[in-house]
Amino acid sequence: MLLRRRTGWPAWGWRSPFEELERMRREMDWLNSDLSRGLFAERSAGVFPLMNVTEHGNSYYVRAELPGLKADELDISVTGDTLSISGERKLAAEDEKAQYHRREREAGTFSRIVSLPGQIDVGKVAACCADGVLTVILPKAESARPKQIAVKAS
């Protein structure tokens, strides 16, 4: 604080000592909210569907939980290093006379684009849907794969 005042920094004038306390309180709040979410908190983009992306060998695997959707009801496209998935979840119309006790399942449209860490071999992307879980396998492009470089002795 003393040093700051002498060098004239910050330039926006006199800071109240409470300002510093306020900053500390904000930082504590931030730390607190971060911790309360758990150490392994998922950092979600908050867009439906939630996705898990994993990497193994020369492929990326993208998974999403889409119960009740069939593979042909999904619109999946790949360009360069992005994967986009869109579709609509429809709930079957039930008997009109049916009386609902609970209605928690939701219908609606969705669209999501994910950027992958590297380029993808667009021609070899495969997708399958089993038990309501979509799996998209995206092989890495030849240019994105690690290459062994031989050193030539001159």
Add this chain to the structure above:
Amino acid sequence: MADSESKALQAKEKAEVSTPAEQTRPGLVYTPAVDIFETDKEITLLADMPGVKAGDLDIDLHDNVLTLNGEVQAPEGDGEVDVIREYRTGKYYRQFTLSQVIDQAKIDAELKDGVLRLKLPKVEAAQPRKIAVNTA
């Protein structure tokens, strides 16, 4: 763009629960989202249980308590490293108390694309009967 009829789906985190009995195996437990509706003849329950295979789903009706228990196998193969993890997988568990008497023999369950459709037919109301008294 979403039209007026179908709204855009919002991302929702799965609701975690603690089961009444302690788990023998460690792991996460989630509540499946359900729809329950009733007609004159039956009660139908629809539950979203993505990742549950038909053989791993256990449905139990005992003393008017319906229990759904679905085990989920981790979909990731060996050696896969997380890049982004937005959701976790775990088993599904939910219990309901049924008010109506259910005809247990006619219960029908179907699991398709991660959605369970459970039909619980009501017991036919006891027919009024006249009892003939025989005179000896």
